[in-house]
Amino acid sequence: MNASDEDRPAPWSRLRQDVGAVVWSSFLAACLATMLFFAAFDPLLLASDDNPPWWLESRMTGYGIGFFFFWFVCAVAGFLTSALLHSASASGTERQGD
Amino acid sequence: MNAPSGETGVGLYAAQQKVYPREVKGRFRTLRTASIFVLLGLFYIVPWIQWSGRQAVLFDLPARRFYIFGLTFFPQDFFFLTWLLIMAALSLFFFTAVAGRLWCGFACPQTVWTEVFVWMERVTEGNRSQRMKLDKAPWSLHKLARKSAKQVLWVSFALFTGLTFVGFFSPIRGLVTSTFTLSLGPWETFWILFYGFATYGNAGYLREQVCKYMCPYARFQSAMFDRQTLIISYDTARGEPRGARGRDSDYKAKGLGDCIDCTLCVQVCPTGIDIRKGLQYECIACAACIDACDDVMAKMNYPQGLIRYSTQAALEGKPTRILRPRSVVYGLLLLGLMAGFVVAVATRAPIGMEVLRDRNALYRDTGDGWIENVYTVRILNKDAGPQRLLLTLEGPEELSLEVETTELQLEGGEVKGFPVRIRMQADALRGGHEIEIEATSRETGKKLASGESRFIAP
Numbered sequence: 001m002n003a004s005d006e007d008r009p010a011p012w013s014r015l016r017q018d019v020g021a022v023v024w025s026s027f028l029a030a031c032l033a034t035m036l037f038f039a040a041f042d043p044l045l046l047a048s049d050d051n052p053p054w055w056l057e058s059r060m061t062g063y064g065i066g067f068f069f070f071w072f073v074c075a076v077a078g079f080l081t082s083a084l085l086h087s088a089s090a091s092g093t094e095r096q097g098d
Numbered sequence: 099m100n101a102p103s104g105e106t107g108v109g110l111y112a113a114q115q116k117v118y119p120r121e122v123k124g125r126f127r128t129l130r131t132a133s134i135f136v137l138l139g140l141f142y143i144v145p146w147i148q149w150s151g152r153q154a155v156l157f158d159l160p161a162r163r164f165y166i167f168g169l170t171f172f173p174q175d176f177f178f179l180t181w182l183l184i185m186a187a188l189s190l191f192f193f194t195a196v197a198g199r200l201w202c203g204f205a206c207p208q209t210v211w212t213e214v215f216v217w218m219e220r221v222t223e224g225n226r227s228q229r230m231k232l233d234k235a236p237w238s239l240h241k242l243a244r245k246s247a248k249q250v251l252w253v254s255f256a257l258f259t260g261l262t263f264v265g266f267f268s269p270i271r272g273l274v275t276s277t278f279t280l281s282l283g284p285w286e287t288f289w290i291l292f293y294g295f296a297t298y299g300n301a302g303y304l305r306e307q308v309c310k311y312m313c314p315y316a317r318f319q320s321a322m323f324d325r326q327t328l329i330i331s332y333d334t335a336r337g338e339p340r341g342a343r344g345r346d347s348d349y350k351a352k353g354l355g356d357c358i359d360c361t362l363c364v365q366v367c368p369t370g371i372d373i374r375k376g377l378q379y380e381c382i383a384c385a386a387c388i389d390a391c392d393d394v395m396a397k398m399n400y401p402q403g404l405i406r407y408s409t410q411a412a413l414e415g416k417p418t419r420i421l422r423p424r425s426v427v428y429g430l431l432l433l434g435l436m437a438g439f440v441v442a443v444a445t446r447a448p449i450g451m452e453v454l455r456d457r458n459a460l461y462r463d464t465g466d467g468w469i470e471n472v473y474t475v476r477i478l479n480k481d482a483g484p485q486r487l488l489l490t491l492e493g494p495e496e497l498s499l500e501v502e503t504t505e506l507q508l509e510g511g512e513v514k515g516f517p518v519r520i521r522m523q524a525d526a527l528r529g530g531h532e533i534e535i536e537a538t539s540r541e542t543g544k545k546l547a548s549g550e551s552r553f554i555a556p
Contacts, residue, residue: 017311024312039176042162059160060285 124389
């Protein structure tokens with residue numbers, strides 16, 4: 001009885017690894033950012049303007065928009081970082097395993 | 099512990115194949131099941147517990163206050179949450195240093211929910227070989243029935259999980275009622291679906307791929323390891339050279355070790371590694387290989403523990419020490435933080451207070467010889483019960499405090515603003531002066547809180 005290779009998972013492709021790592025780590029960072037930011041700032045106070053934007057009518061909307069905004073920004077940073085790192089080998093820096 | 103190697107070029111575009119972990123029985127399987135029941139049990143039951151008329155554990159984000167049994171926390175208490183998170187991180191360091199990836203195998207939501215989804219898959223699609231056969235078979239009524247049964251179980255469990263999760267933030271009894279009357283708010287609906295979908299995708303499909311490719315802890319935990327950390331390891335000295343043999347054959351005469359190369363340890367592994375190649379960062383310490391191997395060893399009448407929890411030191415024949423600088427430092431830090439946390443929560447000021455100066459006027463001349471400054475004293479009662487308060491003024495003796503309402507009373511968890519005036523005889527003082535308003539309990543006469551501001555004279 002041998003564990004055949006066909007039922008072993010193939011490693012994820014580089015692209016898939018990048019997307020997985022960036023989406024997940026930026027999600028964690030966005031959770032932290034949302035928590036820290038909204039502990040200090042009440043979304044309703046951000047709207048104390050005379051003409052509050054429609055999306056700031058309730059706290060839940062504020063939290064929701066805030067969370068996705070942070071997630072988006074962190075993901076942009078993550079994708080840029082991974083793109084820069086993967087295209088860096090041409091600069092002459094030798095990295096182990098490449 | 100291996101760093102992720104750079105061999106990612108292999109199969110750059112290879113399609114993801116499914117892992118079909120073989121089910122296993124044994125000591126560690128039982129322990130994992132017990133841990134899953136306790137943790138998921140807590141998750142699904144806690145939102146239903148009531149405490150003096152409201153949900154016992156409720157992170158009421160719309161109202162910006164957290165209820166945890168008798169305690170109410172406000173954004174001003176954010177410090178406690180930070181402290182709690184630091185404690186959680188430090189416990190993870192401590193347990194990792196002493197017992198390896200205990201978290202991964204027994205407590206991580208990713209593995210815990212995956213186990214439930216795998217169980218549902220087994221109930222509907224059968225065991226490992228039945229599942230592999232079913233996936234290869236062409237579509238038929240039988241296949242459709244089994245696959246849809248699995249999806250029904252998965253989707254309903256995922257939605258229930260999403261509902262429970264949102265139930266920590268919005269009273270769960272109301273949520274359930276609104277679900278059945280189709281009157282859920284848009285954000286509640288959204289977050290239930292969001293969390294439900296994340297559970298479905300992570301536990302149903304991604305599973306241990308999350309641990310392998312996405313989890314930061316998996317990559318960093320080796321930094322907390324040392325030679326005395328408990329790890330799951332294969333006893334190479336005893337097992338090698340591996341090879342097939344008859345049950346009662348004199349394998350030692352043939353020069354074979356105890357490993358019969360049945361590959362069961364590989365087949366049960368949810369991350370698909372071969373523990374016999376040594377410790378790998380993909381290992382989530384679920385101990386399925388220990389159970390599988392112990393079973394085989396018993397059948398062969400060999401002593402158990404060819405794969406076992408051990409330490410690198412023990413495998414090299416050196417003594418294992420639980421007490422060592424790393425574990426002692428992590429442990430003491432953790433104990434210190436815990437003790438501090440308990441003391442801080444227990445002695446937490448029951449009243450929070452802010453003194454806000456009226457922004458519209460620096461001072462007011464009442465016209466009958468008095469100069470007045472106007473303030474709002476914002477008080478929040480963090481206690482569960484009501485508070486009756488008395489305000490007093492600390493500052494230059496020329497000043498006196500006038501409170502509009504003499505009866506300062508706040509219900510448990512209430513936040514209220516009280517207008518107050520501080521006045522002096524005209525020309526008694528000049529310029530700005532530091533003042534402090536103190537709140538004392540009417541019952542005990544104890545000073546509970548204070549807030550600072552300035553008094554401005556012409």
